Amino acid sequence: MIRAKCLTVYAGDAPVVKCAYFEVEPGELAVLFGPTGGGKSSIVKAMAGIYKWTGSLEVPRSYFIFQDVDANLLFAYTDEELASVTCKGFVEKRPIAELSMGQRQLLAVRLALESDAEAVVFDEPLAFLDPASALEVAQAIAKLADSGKAVLVAEHRLEFFLEAHRFYLVNRAVVPADLEALLLEGARGGFGPYFTRAQRRFVAPPRAEGCPVRVLGREYPPGSKIALVGPVGAGKTYTLMALAGVYKKGGVEGCKPVGFVPQNPYLYYGDVDLSKAPRELLEELGIPPASSPLRLSYGQARLLAVLWEMWRRPRLLLVDEPTAGVDRGYSEALGEAIASYGGTVVFATHDPVFAERYAQYKVRVG
Numbered sequence: 001m002i003r004a005k006c007l008t009v010y011a012g013d014a015p016v017v018k019c020a021y022f023e024v025e026p027g028e029l030a031v032l033f034g035p036t037g038g039g040k041s042s043i044v045k046a047m048a049g050i051y052k053w054t055g056s057l058e059v060p061r062s063y064f065i066f067q068d069v070d071a072n073l074l075f076a077y078t079d080e081e082l083a084s085v086t087c088k089g090f091v092e093k094r095p096i097a098e099l100s101m102g103q104r105q106l107l108a109v110r111l112a113l114e115s116d117a118e119a120v121v122f123d124e125p126l127a128f129l130d131p132a133s134a135l136e137v138a139q140a141i142a143k144l145a146d147s148g149k150a151v152l153v154a155e156h157r158l159e160f161f162l163e164a165h166r167f168y169l170v171n172r173a174v175v176p177a178d179l180e181a182l183l184l185e186g187a188r189g190g191f192g193p194y195f196t197r198a199q200r201r202f203v204a205p206p207r208a209e210g211c212p213v214r215v216l217g218r219e220y221p222p223g224s225k226i227a228l229v230g231p232v233g234a235g236k237t238y239t240l241m242a243l244a245g246v247y248k249k250g251g252v253e254g255c256k257p258v259g260f261v262p263q264n265p266y267l268y269y270g271d272v273d274l275s276k277a278p279r280e281l282l283e284e285l286g287i288p289p290a291s292s293p294l295r296l297s298y299g300q301a302r303l304l305a306v307l308w309e310m311w312r313r314p315r316l317l318l319v320d321e322p323t324a325g326v327d328r329g330y331s332e333a334l335g336e337a338i339a340s341y342g343g344t345v346v347f348a349t350h351d352p353v354f355a356e357r358y359a360q361y362k363v364r365v366g
Helices: 040-047 078-083 101-114 131-146 179-189 236-243 279-285 298-311 328-340 352-358
Strands: 002-011 014-024 029-033 053-058 062-065 119-123 150-154 166-170 174-177 213-215 218-220 225-229 258-261 316-320 344-348 361-364
Touching: 002 040, 014 029, 014 040, 014 150, 014 166, 014 174, 029 040, 029 131, 040 053, 040 062, 040 119, 040 150, 062 101, 078 101, 101 131, 119 131, 131 150, 166 179, 174 179, 213 225, 213 236, 213 344, 225 236, 225 352, 236 316, 236 344, 258 298, 279 298, 298 316, 298 328, 328 352
Parallel strands: 029 150, 029 166, 062 119, 119 150, 225 344, 225 361, 258 316, 316 344
Antiparallel strands: 002 014, 002 053, 166 174, 213 218
């Protein structure tokens, strides 16, 4: 079983979770749920030996699947991945590069199932998935628990794990909660899992002017807010890259200057510290200026990257998955910031509610 007693987790020298108690029995699925920056990913990293910790932590032979699932996939073909965890023979052989994000997550779940791990720990496994793929992956994760493994999932999209055996609210501490209490606390705190009216507001970015763009053959006026929607692997990211001028794609044309925030927000940052970031944004997100961006949670890194890029005032802002790894309250605040930004914004998303609420135009890709 997984068991933590007064677990304190540190990012650098600063404690991010204090004196946490939680446990997961074999055959159980437990969910860590809470606001962005509350410490969910930090707990997973501590369990994996990446972050330092104090207290008591019992982790049996475990398999970890991180937010960037590609970190779990080391080989070029599916049969090679499966051969790395089991001696069983497998006939399927597919290039990893041809798998969609959802297919890669399913492969990672299968690797965990075929392994001899007693416990499996996930960090935001549904962050980059469309609703259909997310449901398929969530069902596969539940089967891991049915096989007798202890399964712990850190996740914002709680609606896909309503049948879990245990729930823990994570917000600098860890509190056990039943599902009803967790939903009520999420509603009161403004972090979901469902959308409510925005309770947070970011500092308004400097004024910017947009430009006309062409997306899949249609012209859109300056200042448009455009959502690219469609299933995993349909080409939304490729379309963003074409708008940025990296690739050529028929019927797609952007403008300069352009700002781009990639799906992996850590790739946005070039400096090892954040001293050049706008001070107002750092204060808004509670981030010390001397912090390394690699110490931020996925959600914090994404929020800061999008807002910082707005501060640069590009005429065209491109964002790949603006709400991945971000709680509902911050998602709404970010949506309001995007809607009020004077420049043209094109974002790719698997979040249909976010697209419906904050995009003037929705373009289906694929």
